Amino acid sequence: EHVYSEAYTSDAFLEMEDQIIPEPGCSLETxxxxxxxYSDSTCLANFGTAVLWPAYVGFGLMSKYV
Numbered sequence: 179e180h181v182y183s184e185a186y187t188s189d190a191f192l193e194m195e196d197q198i199i200p201e202p203g204c205s206l207e208t209x210x211x212x213x214x215x216y217s218d219s220t221c222l223a224n225f226g227t228a229v230l231w232p233a234y235v236g237f238g239l240m241s242k243y244v
Contacts, residue, residue, distance in 0.1 A: 183242075184241060184242065185214065185239070186238060191210060191212060198210065211237070211238070212237075212238030213237065214236040214237075215233065215234070215235050216233075217231050217232065219231050
């Protein structure tokens with residue numbers, strides 16, 4: 179059974195991590211760094227139709243419980 183709770187436990191993330199080919203002669207660890215980009219509307223005033231759509235960026239390797 180597969181439990182989905184974080185971005186780094188998803189099938190797509192794990193498959194991409196398996197596809198990374200280490201650089202020959204490099205001793206550094208290679209990792210996938212997922213970035214989650216999303217947007218949501220926010221009201222700018224209590225009256226009228228003034229809204230804004232800010233963009234947010236989240237780091238996918240950080241737990242949602244932090």
